[in-house]
Amino acid sequence: MKIYNKSCYDLTEIADESIDALITDPPYGISFKGHYWDKDLPNPRIWSDCLRVLKPGAFGLVFSSIRLQHRLTVHLEDAGFAIKDVLMWGFLNGMPKSRDVGLEIDKALGVKSDKIGEYKYVQGYKKEAVGDYYASESKSIQAPSSELGKKYKGFGNGIKPAYEPIVLIQKPLTDRVAQNIIEFGVGGLNLEETRLPYGQDDGKVGHNPHPAGRVMANMLRIEEFGDGYDKYFLVPKVRQSKDDFNHHPTLKPVHLMHQLVKLLTLKGQIVLDPFMGSGSTGVAALTCQRDFVGYELEKEYFEVAQRRLNESGKRPLQLLEP
Numbered sequence: 001m002k003i004y005n006k007s008c009y010d011l012t013e014i015a016d017e018s019i020d021a022l023i024t025d026p027p028y029g030i031s032f033k034g035h036y037w038d039k040d041l042p043n044p045r046i047w048s049d050c051l052r053v054l055k056p057g058a059f060g061l062v063f064s065s066i067r068l069q070h071r072l073t074v075h076l077e078d079a080g081f082a083i084k085d086v087l088m089w090g091f092l093n094g095m096p097k098s099r100d101v102g103l104e105i106d107k108a109l110g111v112k113s114d115k116i117g118e119y120k121y122v123q124g125y126k127k128e129a130v131g132d133y134y135a136s137e138s139k140s141i142q143a144p145s146s147e148l149g150k151k152y153k154g155f156g157n158g159i160k161p162a163y164e165p166i167v168l169i170q171k172p173l174t175d176r177v178a179q180n181i182i183e184f185g186v187g188g189l190n191l192e193e194t195r196l197p198y199g200q201d202d203g204k205v206g207h208n209p210h211p212a213g214r215v216m217a218n219m220l221r222i223e224e225f226g227d228g229y230d231k232y233f234l235v236p237k238v239r240q241s242k243d244d245f246n247h248h249p250t251l252k253p254v255h256l257m258h259q260l261v262k263l264l265t266l267k268g269q270i271v272l273d274p275f276m277g278s279g280s281t282g283v284a285a286l287t288c289q290r291d292f293v294g295y296e297l298e299k300e301y302f303e304v305a306q307r308r309l310n311e312s313g314k315r316p317l318q319l320l321e322p
């Protein structure tokens, strides 16, 4: 394992064609919670750097916001990657960020909205401690009072987010897939290790059911739709916990990262994350017995990643099943 507290651009420490897979969650370019490092998408030249260090035929998975997925995808394609698929990570527990349009209209018209009640608000992860250290806040429930505000009561300006796209890319093969694997050891997807076990009530499993379960789909959702066909892989978003030393605001669930690491690699292969944040890709890589190279610009996140990676290195390596 090698991790660097510096900017990833140029990937100077990494030799050409030496990395087996790229798995990264780069800045989304949406200024998430005002974080300056999320202000823009990465400079597209990082994707050319990634192309250089990946072995021919190696795959990559790049997380994206929904809003700028198109732009990121063009950057990846312009760098020379083939766009193979877009996985949909369903978490279902995203926070709606919509504004109350009726109340906004009141404000714009200079009209005071009506107060129609109150509720107690406590930040999610502080709930258990209410009455102890953290106090709940009283917030008022308001209704529009202007005529136009009333007309648009209940309108919003966005839908609750329930998934994030993950773009599946591949560095072009030098030859047919078999020849590429013979030469470089990469070029295929590890469908065997990412199978999802059948559920107890899984009645309809096909003519020749695989003993390890169903093949992973590009919609990462674990609950079944009851249609009897596919089983998906769902992992809720990680909520910050008051006791956790990891305060990274866009922490990805290690459980999800395990599945992605296993899809792109075999044991012993090297995963690169140029935007590792608190190191979730690396933790998953190490616990799945892969090797890891990561970069993180911010010292505070780098130190969290270092601690997490050291701890996962010390723990007896175990493969976590989905």
Ligand SMILES: C[S@@+](CC[C@H](N)C(=O)[O-])C[C@H]1O[C@@H](n2cnc3c(N)ncnc32)[C@H](O)[C@@H]1O
Pocket: 006, 007, 008, 009, 025, 026, 027, 028, 037, 248, 250, 251, 252, 253, 274, 275, 276, 277, 278, 279, 280, 281, 295, 296, 297, 298, 301
């Ligand atoms: C979306 S976060 C990754 C979070 C990570 N998936 C986790 O679970 O903790 C992206 C990270 O990229 C870092 N970053 C931004 N620009 C960078 C650069 N040029 N080189 C290295 N890291 C950078 C940011 O500081 C941020 O921590």
